[in-house]
Each structure stands twice: as structure tokens, then as C-alpha cells.
Amino acid sequence: MEDTSKNLCKIDDNIYEVPLGYQPGMRVPGRVFVSAALRDMVEPGTVDQVANVATLPGIVKYSMAMPDAHLGYGFPIGGVAAFREEGGIISPGGVGFDINCGVRLLRSDLRAEAVQPRINTLIDALFQAIPSGLGATGRLHATDKQLTEAFVSGARWAVEEGYGFESDLTHCEESGGMAGADPDQVSLKARKRGRPQLGTLGSGNHFLEIQKVEEIYDPAVAQQFGLFQGQITVMIHCGSRGAGHQICTDHLDVLSRAVRKYNIDIPDKQLACAPLGSPEARHYFGGMVCAANYAWANRHIIAHWTREVFEKYFPGSRLDLVYDVAHNVAKIEEHNVDGKRERLYVHRKGATRAFGPSRDEVPAAYRSVGQPVIIPGSMGTSSYVLCGSDAALDLTFGSACHGAGRVMSRSQALKQFTGKNVKAALDKQGIVVKATSPGMLAEEAPQVYKPSGDVVDVVHNLGIATRVARLVPLGVSKG
Amino acid sequence: MIAFEYLEHTADVMFRAYGETAEEMLSNAASALFKAMVDPTTIVAQERWTVELEGDDLEDLAYKWLSEMIFLFETESAVFSTFSMRLVEDSRIKLYAEIGGERIDLSRHAFENEVKAVTRHKFGIKKNQIWCIQVVLDV
Numbered sequence: 001m002e003d004t005s006k007n008l009c010k011i012d013d014n015i016y017e018v019p020l021g022y023q024p025g026m027r028v029p030g031r032v033f034v035s036a037a038l039r040d041m042v043e044p045g046t047v048d049q050v051a052n053v054a055t056l057p058g059i060v061k062y063s064m065a066m067p068d069a070h071l072g073y074g075f076p077i078g079g080v081a082a083f084r085e086e087g088g089i090i091s092p093g094g095v096g097f098d099i100n101c102g103v104r105l106l107r108s109d110l111r112a113e114a115v116q117p118r119i120n121t122l123i124d125a126l127f128q129a130i131p132s133g134l135g136a137t138g139r140l141h142a143t144d145k146q147l148t149e150a151f152v153s154g155a156r157w158a159v160e161e162g163y164g165f166e167s168d169l170t171h172c173e174e175s176g177g178m179a180g181a182d183p184d185q186v187s188l189k190a191r192k193r194g195r196p197q198l199g200t201l202g203s204g205n206h207f208l209e210i211q212k213v214e215e216i217y218d219p220a221v222a223q224q225f226g227l228f229q230g231q232i233t234v235m236i237h238c239g240s241r242g243a244g245h246q247i248c249t250d251h252l253d254v255l256s257r258a259v260r261k262y263n264i265d266i267p268d269k270q271l272a273c274a275p276l277g278s279p280e281a282r283h284y285f286g287g288m289v290c291a292a293n294y295a296w297a298n299r300h301i302i303a304h305w306t307r308e309v310f311e312k313y314f315p316g317s318r319l320d321l322v323y324d325v326a327h328n329v330a331k332i333e334e335h336n337v338d339g340k341r342e343r344l345y346v347h348r349k350g351a352t353r354a355f356g357p358s359r360d361e362v363p364a365a366y367r368s369v370g371q372p373v374i375i376p377g378s379m380g381t382s383s384y385v386l387c388g389s390d391a392a393l394d395l396t397f398g399s400a401c402h403g404a405g406r407v408m409s410r411s412q413a414l415k416q417f418t419g420k421n422v423k424a425a426l427d428k429q430g431i432v433v434k435a436t437s438p439g440m441l442a443e444e445a446p447q448v449y450k451p452s453g454d455v456v457d458v459v460h461n462l463g464i465a466t467r468v469a470r471l472v473p474l475g476v477s478k479g
Numbered sequence: 480m481i482a483f484e485y486l487e488h489t490a491d492v493m494f495r496a497y498g499e500t501a502e503e504m505l506s507n508a509a510s511a512l513f514k515a516m517v518d519p520t521t522i523v524a525q526e527r528w529t530v531e532l533e534g535d536d537l538e539d540l541a542y543k544w545l546s547e548m549i550f551l552f553e554t555e556s557a558v559f560s561t562f563s564m565r566l567v568e569d570s571r572i573k574l575y576a577e578i579g580g581e582r583i584d585l586s587r588h589a590f591e592n593e594v595k596a597v598t599r600h601k602f603g604i605k606k607n608q609i610w611c612i613q614v615v616l617d618v
Contacts, residue, residue, distance in 0.1 A: 043489060070489050070490055071488065071489040071490055072490060072491075072600075073491065073598040073599075073600030073601075073615050073617065074598070074600055077490060093600075096617070097595050097596040097598075097617045098595060098617075133585070134583060134585070134590050134593055189550055192550075192554050193550065193553050193554060202593075203590070203593040204592070204593050204595075204618060242553050245549075245595045245596045245617075246550065248596065249546050249596055249597070252599060253539075253542075253543075256599065268599075268600055268601075269599035269600065269601075269602055270598050270599045270600040270602075272599065406489050406490050407489070408489070409487050409488055409489050409490075410490075410491075410492065410592065410618065411485055411487065411492075412487075414591060436585065437585065437589065437590040437591075438589075439589045439590055439591040440590060440591060440592065440593070442591070443591065443592065479593075
């Protein structure tokens with residue numbers, strides 16, 4: 001093993017270890033999956049956060065960080081950790097406030113040549129059709145009863161209401177709705193924030209993008225995913241909006257007390273948690289599932305309105321769901337641990353599930369190859385579709401990165417860029433951007449992120465997920 | 480004494496807010512939260528809202544106070560620029576505040592960020608000569 005300046009020990013190409021003893025109380029070592037070049041971009045604070053997670057009770061194997069890892073709160077962004085049902089914990093610090101922030105990819109039967117000349121009109125129409133930005137309220141006007149149904153059944157509720165198709169559900173993680181929702185764990189405040197926002201995109205790094213399939217790396221798998229070169233795709237990135245943020249805030253309060261009640265030592269207050277099996281843990285999980293399901297319903301409804309816009313401008317065209325992945329969530333999954341099958345609570349915060357063909361969770365349509373892993377790029381840069389692999393199960397509990405990962409703080413970004421010059425630079429590249437708050441474009445400038453290709457290379461080279469296609473943006477609608 | 484200052488954080492917004500009194504510190508923290516989103520000079524305090532909260536201790540109350548600001552920002556579609564309050568301490572600690580602001584008008588309020596939540600990461604209050612609160616916001 002070779003010591004590095006950052007106390008990261010090289011184990012293998014693209015695998016670095018945070019050794020036991022890096023911080024007091026670590027129960028397992030940390031593993032950071034980065035290339036030598038990306039390693040230098042990992043801030044010391046991120047390594048500390050990996051080590052913090054390693055101190056939590058019941059953690060299995062390693063506290064992990066994906067190649068897009070950067071400083072977060074509680075877990076680092078890109079953090080993955082699994083906890084034993086017996087003696088383990090669940091923590092909102094491993095999920096985040098934007099529960100089930102995730103990405104949905106739709107494939108059209110249109111070629112870029114047909115769409116590109118009308119890209120301005122199309123982005124304008126999508127911007128009108130899909131409420132986004134601060135203070136946006138949905139076109140939906142959901143009743144309280146409908147809101148409860150969205151919490152319990154997710155995208156299935158939306159299909160029953162006439163949005164989208166049954167086939168969307170069979171092409172979505174958890175079929176668009178996780179089991180275990182407990183709407184009693186959603187406060188009135190969370191309902192008040194969530195009700196008007198159902199069917200809204202939000203702001204910040206959330207977006208709806210029209211893309212073109214620029215490059216195919218694996219023609220056989222691409223065909224299985226329904227992707228071809230020159231094809232138009234639509235990517236939707238958003239989450240559970242105010243509902244999820246409030247559910248997390250409310251339960252963090254309860255879990256902060258639980259830490260004292262159960263005598264759990266935590267190195268960061270955001271890692272507040274409760275022992276699995278305790279009422280506090282059950283309640284958080286039930287509330288978290290409600291937010292996750294809300295997010296799937298939200299992306300599903302946004303996809304429906306996207307289809308309506310496409311139908312208007314390209315009558316008879318199709319927009320089928322490739323897949324929809326969550327990248328901020330805790331899941332109950334079975335994994336092999338020391339030769340035994342165990343039920344674990346796998347936390348992925350800014351990390352995507354990347355299951356291979358052996359897993360029952362992979363939709364029937366993709367069982368022969370593995371699940372699509374969707375990695376959005378930063379604004380103006382390429383996004384990638386990868387294919388999950390069984391190799392990931394041993395290495396990362398079947399997890400991959402979730403995006404490019406920030407390298408520059410928002411305040412630095414605001415010093416260096418203005419929304420206006422970011423937009424002008426994208427215009428120059430032929431990418432149309434429409435945003436409710438142009439000021440927010442500055443802090444999402446492509447330069448504030450790591451190059452998404454470098455992050456994807458690590459995932460591919462480790463065999464966690466393999467490259468299938470690269471998508472480039474043509475038009476973006478942002479909050 | 481400066482009212483508040485922002486510290487470097489890669490993904491989120493981190494700040495420290497100060498005050499001669501706990502009330503002043505909490506008021507400055509709320510100003511820092513809104514300034515992270517929108518230029519406060521564009522906010523006219525033309526409407527008033529009242530806020531009443533209670534907590535186990537000052538830190539618990541401070542977390543609830545800032546979270547309440549986000550709740551009101553979202554559910555009232557409003558931004559705030561004046562915060563006056565009174566703290567009453569017995570077995571628990573209570574806060575009575577009147578806040579001034581106005582409904583969001585995107586033609587005048589140019590947002591640079593949207594604060595999603597107040598995190599508990601590195602959250603803490605210290606009192607030496609003056610009061611100081613440190614906060615990381617999820618944006």
C-alpha cells in the first residue's frame with residue numbers, strides 16, 4: 001500500500017482506503033473509488049465524512065464514496081453505506097433532504113435532425129408546460145386525499161389518475177413506488193409544502209433536458225435499452241421538493257433525541273440516527289418512503305406533460321421510459337456478507353443503484369443485461385447511460401456515481417460567472433437554455449463540476465457499471 | 480461586530496452569524512439565510528408575520544427558527560428582511576417574533592440560490608464576548 005498526502009492508501013487502481021484509526025471510533029475502513037487524477041480533487045473534509053460514517057453502529061464492510069464524491073453534510077455526496085438489520089441504524093444523514101432526488105430518461109423515436117431546427121420552440125413550450133423555479137406551484141392542484149395516495153403508491157397512483165402508462169411502471173426503479181410508506185409520519189407542514197408542488201421541477205441543479213444520443217459504446221446493450229445514435233432523448237432531474245425536505249427536517253429532530261435516548265455516539269449532528277427496529281427508525285423509514293414515492297409521482301407527471309408537448313409539435317411521436325433511478329435514498333436489500341445472505345439497509349446519498357442481471361430488482365426487460373444507470377452531466381456537458389453489473393455487488397453493494405460532482409463552491413462560482421455569460425457560452429455551443437431565475441445559472445456553470453467523463457471512466461474501469469451511451473444536451477429548461 | 484459572514488463550502492452555503500444578544504444572533508442568522516438566496520435590498524418589508532416557537536434549549540430553538548423561515552418562505556411565497564424577537568426562558572425556551580417581508584416577485588427578486596433546508600452538520604452556538612451561530616444550509 002502506498003501512503004498518499006491525504007491519508008488515503010492506494011489499494012488498487014481506482015480504489016483508495018481510509019484506514020481504521022484515521023479517526024477514533026471507526027468500525028470499518030473507508031473506501032474511496034477515484035482515479036489518481038480525481039483523488040487530488042477529493043477535499044480532506046470529504047475523507048473526514050467518509051470516516052465519520054464508518055463510526056456508525058452496524059456498518060458492514062466499508063464506508064464508501066463514489067468517484068463523484070465531494071463535501072456534503074453527514075454523509076459525503078457520493079456516499080454509500082450499508083447497515084445490518086440486527087445492531088444497525090438508519091440515518092437521514094445518509095439520504096439527504098431531497099429524498100429520492102433522481103433521474104428519469106425518456107427515449108423518443110425521433111432523430112436529432114427533425115428536432116434540432118425547432119429546439120427553441122420546444123424548450124419554450126416545455127418551460128411553459130412544466131412549472132419550475134421558486135414559488136412554482138403545480139398545474140395539478142392535488143387534493144389531500146390524492147397527496148396521500150401519491151405518498152403511498154408513487155407513480156402507480158399517477159397512472160391510475162390517467163398520467164402515463166402501465167409500461168412506465170415496469171421500467172422504473174421500485175416500479176415507481178416503494179413498499180413501507182407510512183403517511184402518518186408526514187407532518188402537516190410537509191403536506192402543506194408538498195401539496196402545491198406536486199408536478200413541479202424545482203430549482204437549483206434540477207432540470208429538464210432535450211438531448212441527442214451522440215455516441216454508442218455498447219451496441220448490444222444500447223439496443224436492449226432502446227437507444228440508437230442520433231436519437232432524441234429527454235432527461236428529467238428532480239426530487240421530492242418541499243415535502244421531502246420537510247420530512248427530513250422533522251425526523252432529524254426526532255432522531256437527534258433518539259441518539260441521546262439510545263446512547264449512540266455520533267461525530268456529526270447530521271448523522272442523527274436510530275437503531276433499526278426502534279419506533280424512531282420505523283417512523284423515519286415510513287416517512288422517507290412517502291417522500292420517495294412522491295418524487296416518483298412527480299417525475300412521472302412531469303414526463304406526462306413532456307409527452308403532451310412532444311405530441312403537439314411531433315404528432316404521433318413516442319416517448320418511452322428507459323428507466324428512472326433514485327440517487328438519495330435508503331433501501332432494504334439482500335447482499336452477501338462474508339458468505340452469508342443478509343438483509344441490509346443500504347444508504348445511497350448522491351449515488352445510484354447499479355444492479356446487474358442477477359438481481360430480481362432489475363426490470364424484466366433488462367434482466368438479461370443489467371439495469372440502466374443514468375448519470376446526468378452538468379449543464380452543457382455530456383450525460384451517460386451505463387449498465388449495472390454483478391461485479392458492483394461485491395465492490396459497492398451495487399452502487400455507482402450519480403453525476404459529475406462539484407469542485408467549486410457556489411460562492412466562488414458567483415464570483416467567476418454570471419448567469420448571463422453562462423447562458424451566452426452555452427448559446428455559442430448551440431445549447432438553448434431557459435431559466436426562471438437566470439442568476440442561478442452562474443452557480444451551475446459547467447466549470448464548477450468535475451468532468452463527467454472522468455467520473456464515468458472510473459465506474460467503467462472498476463466494472464461497477466459499463467458505458468453504453470453518451471448523450472449531449474440540445475436544450476435545457478431550468479428552475 | 481459584523482452581523483454575519485459566509486464561509487467556503489463546496490456544495491452548500493455555510494455562515495456564521497453574530498449578536499450582542501441571542502435574539503440579535505438569531506435575527507442576523509435569518510438575514511444570512513435570506514441573503515444566500517436574494518439581494519436583501521430588493522425586499523420591502525411591507526407585510527408582517529408572527530412566529531411562535533419553542534425548543535428544548537437555544538440550539539434546538541435556533542434550528543427550529545431557521546427551518547421555520549424556510550417553511551414560511553415556501554408556503555407563503557415570501558421573502559423576509561426584518562426580524563424582531565423576544566426569547567422567554569423557563570423549563571423550555573420560547574421565541575416570539577415578528578418578521579417583515581413581501582411576496583416573491585421574480586421581476587424584482589433575482590434569486591441566486593434556493594435554500595432547501597437547514598442542516599445539522601457543524602451546527603452550533605457559542606458565546607464568548609458575543610453570541611455566534613454556525614450554520615450549513617442545503618441549497
